[in-house]
Amino acid sequence: MFFINEFMANKILWSAIIGWLVAQILKTGIHMWFTRQFVAERLVGSGGMPSSHSATVCALATATGMFYGGRSFEFAMALIFAIVVMYDAIGVRRETGIQARILNEMMETFRKMGSDMNPQDKLKEFVGHTPLQVLMGAILGIIIAVVVMNS
Numbered sequence: 341m342f343f344i345n346e347f348m349a350n351k352i353l354w355s356a357i358i359g360w361l362v363a364q365i366l367k368t369g370i371h372m373w374f375t376r377q378f379v380a381e382r383l384v385g386s387g388g389m390p391s392s393h394s395a396t397v398c399a400l401a402t403a404t405g406m407f408y409g410g411r412s413f414e415f416a417m418a419l420i421f422a423i424v425v426m427y428d429a430i431g432v433r434r435e436t437g438i439q440a441r442i443l444n445e446m447m448e449t450f451r452k453m454g455s456d457m458n459p460q461d462k463l464k465e466f467v468g469h470t471p472l473q474v475l476m477g478a479i480l481g482i483i484i485a486v487v488v489m490n491s
Contacts, residue, residue, distance in 0.1 A: 397481065
């Protein structure tokens, strides 16, 4: 029972969880606004505005810094983790999404030319983020951590 009480009182963990949850809900709503259709995969999927990865790790780093202080080992670890995750989202994962889109277009062209490729084998294109999506996720995560830590 002690573990459950400690878990429920962990504001650092809850900051990160709430950061992810709010970002996913916003991402789904924004996608629905622009496409005029609900896509359930957006509730748990990667890519899109705002970056839930950035919201999660920035909420984690901010809450850790607020709890342990800017000079702490814990904050240093959380900050470096956040930087690596956000760099990856903008870099490698974004490039992967661009390549998937190009390959999907090529597969569609081949299919139209008579190839027997199965169009259901589309690659996932929403995997990375633009710098703006990462920035908005980071700001969201910081705001959520400040609210959670001060509540």
